[in-house]
Amino acid sequence: MMDFPALKNDLFLRVLKGEKVERAPVWCMRQAGRYLPEFREIRVENEFFKVCRTPELACEVTIQPISRYRGLLDAAIIFSDILVVPQAMGLEVLMVPGKGPHFPDPLVTPSDFKRLIDKSEGYDPHEQLGYVYDAISLTRKKLFGIVPLIGFIGAPWTLMAYMIEGGGSKTFSKAKAWLWKYPEQAHELLDRVASVSIEFLKGQVRAGAQALQVFDSWAGELSNEDYLEFSFPYISKIAQEVSAEFPDIPMIVFPKGVHPETIKEIALGTKYTAISLDWTIDPKSLITELEPEMKKINKPLILQGNLDPTVLFGDKEIIQKKTESMIKQFSSTNHIANLGHGMLPNHDPEHLKWYLEAVHKYSQL
Numbered sequence: 001m002m003d004f005p006a007l008k009n010d011l012f013l014r015v016l017k018g019e020k021v022e023r024a025p026v027w028c029m030r031q032a033g034r035y036l037p038e039f040r041e042i043r044v045e046n047e048f049f050k051v052c053r054t055p056e057l058a059c060e061v062t063i064q065p066i067s068r069y070r071g072l073l074d075a076a077i078i079f080s081d082i083l084v085v086p087q088a089m090g091l092e093v094l095m096v097p098g099k100g101p102h103f104p105d106p107l108v109t110p111s112d113f114k115r116l117i118d119k120s121e122g123y124d125p126h127e128q129l130g131y132v133y134d135a136i137s138l139t140r141k142k143l144f145g146i147v148p149l150i151g152f153i154g155a156p157w158t159l160m161a162y163m164i165e166g167g168g169s170k171t172f173s174k175a176k177a178w179l180w181k182y183p184e185q186a187h188e189l190l191d192r193v194a195s196v197s198i199e200f201l202k203g204q205v206r207a208g209a210q211a212l213q214v215f216d217s218w219a220g221e222l223s224n225e226d227y228l229e230f231s232f233p234y235i236s237k238i239a240q241e242v243s244a245e246f247p248d249i250p251m252i253v254f255p256k257g258v259h260p261e262t263i264k265e266i267a268l269g270t271k272y273t274a275i276s277l278d279w280t281i282d283p284k285s286l287i288t289e290l291e292p293e294m295k296k297i298n299k300p301l302i303l304q305g306n307l308d309p310t311v312l313f314g315d316k317e318i319i320q321k322k323t324e325s326m327i328k329q330f331s332s333t334n335h336i337a338n339l340g341h342g343m344l345p346n347h348d349p350e351h352l353k354w355y356l357e358a359v360h361k362y363s364q365l
């Protein structure tokens with residue numbers, strides 16, 4: 001392991017160890033992004049994936065929110081994207097301004113697997129991602145231990161959805177059709193993505209990531225039964241294999257949009273340290289049902305979330321009120337405050353500050 005500056009604020013990591021802490025740590029998905037003028041300024045001269053691929057730029061934008069909200073954020077997340085994995089497996093991905101990700105040649109049928117590159121002589125997808133490792137190591141140095149650094153991946157099902165759909169979608173019907181037309185090959189694809197993802201997460205830890213998050217952004221497109229067949233085994237394998245090598249690195253999973261039943265399955269049946277909830281989940285009733293079950297398996301219930309990001313369009317008073325009520329709902333368990341999904345490009349940075357201050361105020365023991 002490399003030598004990095006000693007960590008000063010370990011609140012986030014202590015909650016993830018199951019410890020009772022003095023207040024809820026807080027960070028936000030997409031805390032580095034277009035709602036920040038200092039980020040938009042960098043983007044004027046630099047295309048999105050160029051920022052990801054240039055460690056100095058990725059480091060700079062990762063630290064932007066930490067500097068702006070001095071003392072208010074308890075973790076940084078490395079600036080990158082979940083779609084760097086499909087890129088490393090040989091698919092072209094462009095970021096189209098105003099539209100989002102675009103794959104010029106998505107996977108149409110399983111015969112397109114011939115365009116995917118796996119580990120073979122002289123090629124290893126995870127080695128293609130060396131720029132992420134470099135960005136992580138540089139950021140660990142430049143953070144001076146102010147807060148811990150989170151590494152991340154997209155879950156295999158979410159990546160498969162993009163690889164087949166070719167971009168965002170309202171229904172994800174092309175990707176979902178694969179599950180029924182080519183179930184065996186769908187499993188093969190999910191497994192191939194999972195294998196690269198496992199190596200990629202281990203590489204991020206070796207480079208200096210102190211916690212990991214798995215984004216399953218399109219989990220909610222699947223029924224509980226289908227999630228258990230097509231996503232759960234792969235996110236589960238990822239946690240199993242990464243934690244076998246790095247038992248002290250906490251892992252968080254964000255299964256956006258799933259039924260509470262699915263969340264219970266994940267909490268009880270996988271190695272994830274914590275689960276991030278979207279805003280549609282009622283924390284209180286989930287905790288009431290899950291806590292006794294978790295006790296039986298001797299695992300602490302650690303949850304992250306889950307303020308509706310659109311609350312940040314409200315004024316200071318409403319942000320404080322909604323934050324206080326969110327904090328209260330989680331008060332009986334170990335809680336990391338976050339949003340139920342990412343910051344939006346038209347959020348006002350000042351409003352995020354009100355949210356962060358409210359978390360500090362209302363979660364104080």
Ligand SMILES: Cc1c2[nH]c(c1CCC(=O)O)Cc1[nH]c(c(CCC(=O)O)c1C)Cc1[nH]c(c(CCC(=O)O)c1C)Cc1[nH]c(c(C)c1CCC(=O)O)C2
Pocket residue numbers: 028029030031032033034043048077078079080081082083095097099100101152168215217342
């Ligand atoms: C689904 C997904 C993607 N990427 C990601 C997810 C999972 C989280 C989620 O559900 O939102 C994860 C992600 N993407 C980005 C980060 C960086 C770290 C952070 O959270 O601050 C992280 C953790 C930067 C980004 N990734 C992207 C931006 C904006 C692009 C830009 O700068 O032009 C940023 C800051 C682009 C992106 N990347 C992706 C989409 C759908 C888009 C377009 C939507 C949008 O424009 O917001 C794929």
